[in-house]
Amino acid sequence: MQTQTTPTAPQSRASSQPQASGRSLEHPRREAIRLEDVLHALSDPMRMRVVRTLEEENCELSCSVFDLPVSKSTTTHHFRVLRECGVIHQIYRGTAKMSALRRDDLDALFPGLLDSVLAAAALQEGRLGGNRG
């Protein structure tokens, strides 16, 4: 994704790279993450799809690369749910909003949970015949 090239020096007022914009995003502290909220977040196919993609790519991704089969506002909603329950971290970079899995926090709080959920999703996908969704 990301033709990361963008060599034309983000000369912007700031010094180096496109930094987080003024808009602020609320994230729960690690200790505030609740298992039931995480399970609920992951019980939606759209959100599971997002989490699986983030895991596979293993890097920050902008919301727009996901191309979910729902409207823009619904996409915003799902990312917000994932962020507010502590599953992903989001940050503004210019006009994009980058998302990343909060792997370290989740692994610290619930060891092995994310791995087994993702493995289960992959297994089920294979079982049901590659309906990635």
Add this chain to the structure above:
Amino acid sequence: MQTQTTPTAPQSRASSQPQASGRSLEHPRREAIRLEDVLHALSDPMRMRVVRTLEEENCELSCSVFDLPVSKSTTTHHFRVLRECGVIHQIYRGTAKMSALRRDDLDALFPGLLDSVLAAAALQEGRLGGNRG
């Protein structure tokens, strides 16, 4: 439901223990169990409590031993959700309805998932201060 007009049928008392009654309970086949349904089922605190108790006791338990802080009809509802999504197996024994975890099925479909979810629940309970909710 079925007008079991077989009066001589309940010979059970004479023979052995109370067997499964005529009332039938629908369970999804193993292959029909869906990850998203399981995660949704476990995202409710009442149902998580039931599942944790079943795991700890590791045997069939009647609904009435759980003593959830909700009404009888709500309890029925939660057990039904757990059964219909494939997390528990239920069977009538006389006037009681016994419930048991479908550990083998869940472990076969989603290896490690149940364990890590239960471990996560235990960890969180310790973290948040023993509110066994």
Add this chain to the structure above:
DNA sequence: AGTGTAGTTTGACGATCGCCGTACTACTTC
């Protein structure tokens, strides 16, 4: 300044959820 891209906010919608009480069925025991 003007156009375009990326994402948000609002308000609405139907569906589902968790919960209740009441009335009911199925079984056991007296």
Add this chain to the structure above:
DNA sequence: GAAGTAGTACGGCGATCGTCAAACTACACT
């Protein structure tokens, strides 16, 4: 039989969910 116990079915209630369209804000690139 009658009485008691265990659980179900049926609405109904308010809250939340997933979804959408429309109007909006924030940034980038001419």
